[in-house]
Amino acid sequence: AQSVSQHNHHVILSEAASLELGCNYSYGGTVNLFWYVQYPGQHLQLLLKYFSGDPLVKGIKGFEAEFIKSKFSFNLRKPSVQWSDTAEYFCAVNINQAGTALIFGKGTTLSVSS
Amino acid sequence: ETGVTQSPTHLIKTRGQQVTLRCSSQSGHNTVSWYQQALGQGPQFIFQYYREEENGRGNFPPRFSGLQFPNYSSELNVNALELDDSALYLCASSTTSTPTTEAFFGQGTRLTVV
Numbered sequence: 001a002q003s004v005s006q007h008n009h010h011v012i013l014s015e016a017a018s019l020e021l022g023c024n025y026s027y028g029g030t031v032n033l034f035w036y037v038q039y040p041g042q043h044l045q046l047l048l049k050y051f052s053g054d055p056l057v058k059g060i061k062g063f064e065a066e067f068i069k070s071k072f073s074f075n076l077r078k079p080s081v082q083w084s085d086t087a088e089y090f091c092a093v094n095i096n097q098a099g100t101a102l103i104f105g106k107g108t109t110l111s112v113s114s
Numbered sequence: 115e116t117g118v119t120q121s122p123t124h125l126i127k128t129r130g131q132q133v134t135l136r137c138s139s140q141s142g143h144n145t146v147s148w149y150q151q152a153l154g155q156g157p158q159f160i161f162q163y164y165r166e167e168e169n170g171r172g173n174f175p176p177r178f179s180g181l182q183f184p185n186y187s188s189e190l191n192v193n194a195l196e197l198d199d200s201a202l203y204l205c206a207s208s209t210t211s212t213p214t215t216e217a218f219f220g221q222g223t224r225l226t227v228v
Binding site for chain 1: 154155156157162172208211212217222
């Protein structure tokens with residue numbers, strides 16, 4: 001069965017530090033890749049997505065992610081985090097045969113101290 | 115705000131009872147998906163409805179059922195509630211059922227089974 005692994009359960013950073021959250025998936029076919037964010041008390045919202053083309057995708061709020069097909073990875077990065085980036089981050093995968101169904105990782109909680 | 119609203123926000127049910135959760139999709143969206151998010155886990159796909167027909171289902175037993183209405187709002191019904199059904203239930207709507215379509219999530223219904 002397809003699955004998504006997020007390596008870090010909880011990441012604690014100081015403001016201005018760089019961020020990289022790992023995400024690996026297990027599926028050998030074509031995938032669509034997403035990162036969602038959930039700020040405290042708010043709904044899940046899309047940060048960025050990759051369907052095809054340039055494997056380096058840019059999203060909102062200065063986030064970017066790189067798709068490395070050979071490593072089945074889609075890591076999320078931000079060069080300099082802010083206190084307002086404190087949230088839970090979910091990596092998700094969709095396979096083309098499954099409609100809009102998303103397979104989520106367990107999530108990574110990011111805490112940024114000012 | 116995504117325009118996806120769920121009701122109720124919280125409820126408590128007794129084991130063995132039945133529950134109905136409701137979702138009003140964003141205007142112009144004809145596809146609704148439901149997810150179960152247990153504590154400390156990522157959302158798990160339950161099923162998807164497209165134009166009133168179920169067109170995708172995750173690994174959930176038949177006691178999880180749903181409906182989509184002509185106005186594209188949706189219900190999730192769970193029969194014979196078990197303690198493990200305690201979770202946050204998320205509804206997501208999208209403009210189509212194709213895999214590359216962004217899903218917009220509601221804030222969820224927190225179900226507690228006692």
